Amino acid sequence: MPGPHASIYIRLIYHKTTTIDTKMAFYLIVTTTCLIIFVYFVLNKRTKGSKPLNLPPGPPKLPLIGNIHQLAGLLPHRAFRDLAQKHGPIMHLQLGQISAVIISSPQLAKEALKTHDIALADRPNTFASELVLYGTTDVALSSYGDYWRQMKKICTLELLSAKRVQSFGPIREQELDRFIEFLRLSCGKPINIHKTVTKGINNVVCKASFGKNCKQQHALLEFLDELARVNSGFYVADLFPDFKFLYVVSGLRSKLMKLHKTLDKIFDDIFEEHEGRRKHGEPQEEDLLEVLLKIKEEDGLEFPITNNNIKAIFVDLFGGGTDTSSTTIEWAMTEMIKHPSVMEKVQQEVRKAFHGKTKITELDTQGLSYLQLVIKETLRLHPPIPLLLPRVCREQCKIGGYDIPIKMKVIINAWACSTNPEFWEDPEDFRPERFENTLIDFKGTHHHYIPFGSGRRMCPGITFGLVSVELFLAQMLYNFDWKLADGLNSINIDMMETEGMLAAKKVHLYLIPTSYAPCI
Numbered sequence: 001m002p003g004p005h006a007s008i009y010i011r012l013i014y015h016k017t018t019t020i021d022t023k024m025a026f027y028l029i030v031t032t033t034c035l036i037i038f039v040y041f042v043l044n045k046r047t048k049g050s051k052p053l054n055l056p057p058g059p060p061k062l063p064l065i066g067n068i069h070q071l072a073g074l075l076p077h078r079a080f081r082d083l084a085q086k087h088g089p090i091m092h093l094q095l096g097q098i099s100a101v102i103i104s105s106p107q108l109a110k111e112a113l114k115t116h117d118i119a120l121a122d123r124p125n126t127f128a129s130e131l132v133l134y135g136t137t138d139v140a141l142s143s144y145g146d147y148w149r150q151m152k153k154i155c156t157l158e159l160l161s162a163k164r165v166q167s168f169g170p171i172r173e174q175e176l177d178r179f180i181e182f183l184r185l186s187c188g189k190p191i192n193i194h195k196t197v198t199k200g201i202n203n204v205v206c207k208a209s210f211g212k213n214c215k216q217q218h219a220l221l222e223f224l225d226e227l228a229r230v231n232s233g234f235y236v237a238d239l240f241p242d243f244k245f246l247y248v249v250s251g252l253r254s255k256l257m258k259l260h261k262t263l264d265k266i267f268d269d270i271f272e273e274h275e276g277r278r279k280h281g282e283p284q285e286e287d288l289l290e291v292l293l294k295i296k297e298e299d300g301l302e303f304p305i306t307n308n309n310i311k312a313i314f315v316d317l318f319g320g321g322t323d324t325s326s327t328t329i330e331w332a333m334t335e336m337i338k339h340p341s342v343m344e345k346v347q348q349e350v351r352k353a354f355h356g357k358t359k360i361t362e363l364d365t366q367g368l369s370y371l372q373l374v375i376k377e378t379l380r381l382h383p384p385i386p387l388l389l390p391r392v393c394r395e396q397c398k399i400g401g402y403d404i405p406i407k408m409k410v411i412i413n414a415w416a417c418s419t420n421p422e423f424w425e426d427p428e429d430f431r432p433e434r435f436e437n438t439l440i441d442f443k444g445t446h447h448h449y450i451p452f453g454s455g456r457r458m459c460p461g462i463t464f465g466l467v468s469v470e471l472f473l474a475q476m477l478y479n480f481d482w483k484l485a486d487g488l489n490s491i492n493i494d495m496m497e498t499e500g501m502l503a504a505k506k507v508h509l510y511l512i513p514t515s516y517a518p519c520i
């Protein structure tokens, strides 16, 4: 038991501490009040006249990382759809230092891409695109403005118009002959569908671009794969753009520099060879490089273009033109192997249409209506770019009643829209017949089905992409019967997608072709 002295001591100490505490509390209150007043005045000055923002709701955020942990280990389009089921079709997420709004319903996608198309027409700038796209002077990731408008016009009217795409018909037919010949020689052996088709499609893009196959095709395809992977915008270094050292410590900087150097050398060699042919007065095919060089030499362009700008455009044409189409073909073949009745129905259609023809041309594929439904359904369930390309808000606007401030990144989950149960019956089922007798098309006006995007930043390569997909699929299904390698079962096919901008099939599909006409 403490004696009386002890209690005096306790009271003294108590008295002393309380006086100290009271004094401290007083100073603390004064300092805090001054701080609050200071912050209030600073903020008030900055936002004078503006009401507080009514941002969309979203899941709780952790300090520094925000909502990154909710995406960890998941594919962003799937993670966003799951979060949207809890937090609504418009959500605000903090992804490190990036403030983003995610839109997951067709109604709100329409508001964003139609009503506020101009306000949301900008793209975010990533470190990868700055470095690899020659200061982001391409079309796909370039900032909205007069330069982008000029280049998009060139792309739409000169490089990818229906007439130009049609003029490449002989190139496609020639490449297809080689592709079919390769498959004939491989009859009875398992084929990596993605690798084989990607090579064929890329040959078409190379010949259309430069008038010949690309010598360093392997390096070029590797570059495109890597770029799609690291330029998704979800790379840690891109989520913390102020921490520049992350690009260095993550190895991203050196990897991209190396990739860029390889790519630049490939382009320089191609340009030099092309220039050489021009100097020697050799007749030039109207390939896309020739078209762009002529435009470059013309007077009267608002923004004169350089060789580096042309190289940036070719990265878009190769990136947009190769993997999106080969990914679509691989998913279509996968779904048909899983649904043999669909494959049989397409084969019947194709074999009836091509019956007795020694040479199949693009005109012959035009009446293949069931094949078109299969392609539509494949792009609904497996849009190659499920989150489209991100937009950035350039004028404050309202979507779904919420404020979208300037600089906010806006991500449209096109895959969530095209699998939305309010718009699609049994959305997870592969059923091409659902498109029968409907007017739903790829033109970006039906916002529950936007595999090519919508609005000003919509894909200009629809015709180019679809012609190749139709032709390759029609020929593959006309000339061959397909089965899985022995011991594999269509029920167990791995349907996982790759990470990055492109949702390709992660585990590639291997199929064995057998010739429809007996194997040679």
Ligand code: HEM
Pocket: 139, 140, 141, 152, 155, 160, 316, 317, 318, 320, 321, 322, 324, 325, 328, 383, 384, 385, 388, 389, 390, 451, 452, 453, 454, 455, 456, 457, 458, 459, 460, 461, 462, 464, 465, 466, 469
């Ligand atoms: C199956 C084939 C294809 C699919 C699914 C596809 C899909 C897309 C998507 C979703 C976008 C973003 C649209 C948006 O943000 O609203 C896009 C943009 C773009 N695509 Fe494609 N694409 C395909 C083929 C092609 C081809 C063949 C080319 C060129 C050879 C191409 C070149 C471009 C370009 C340049 C852009 C950027 C447009 C801009 O920002 O203004 N695409 N594509």
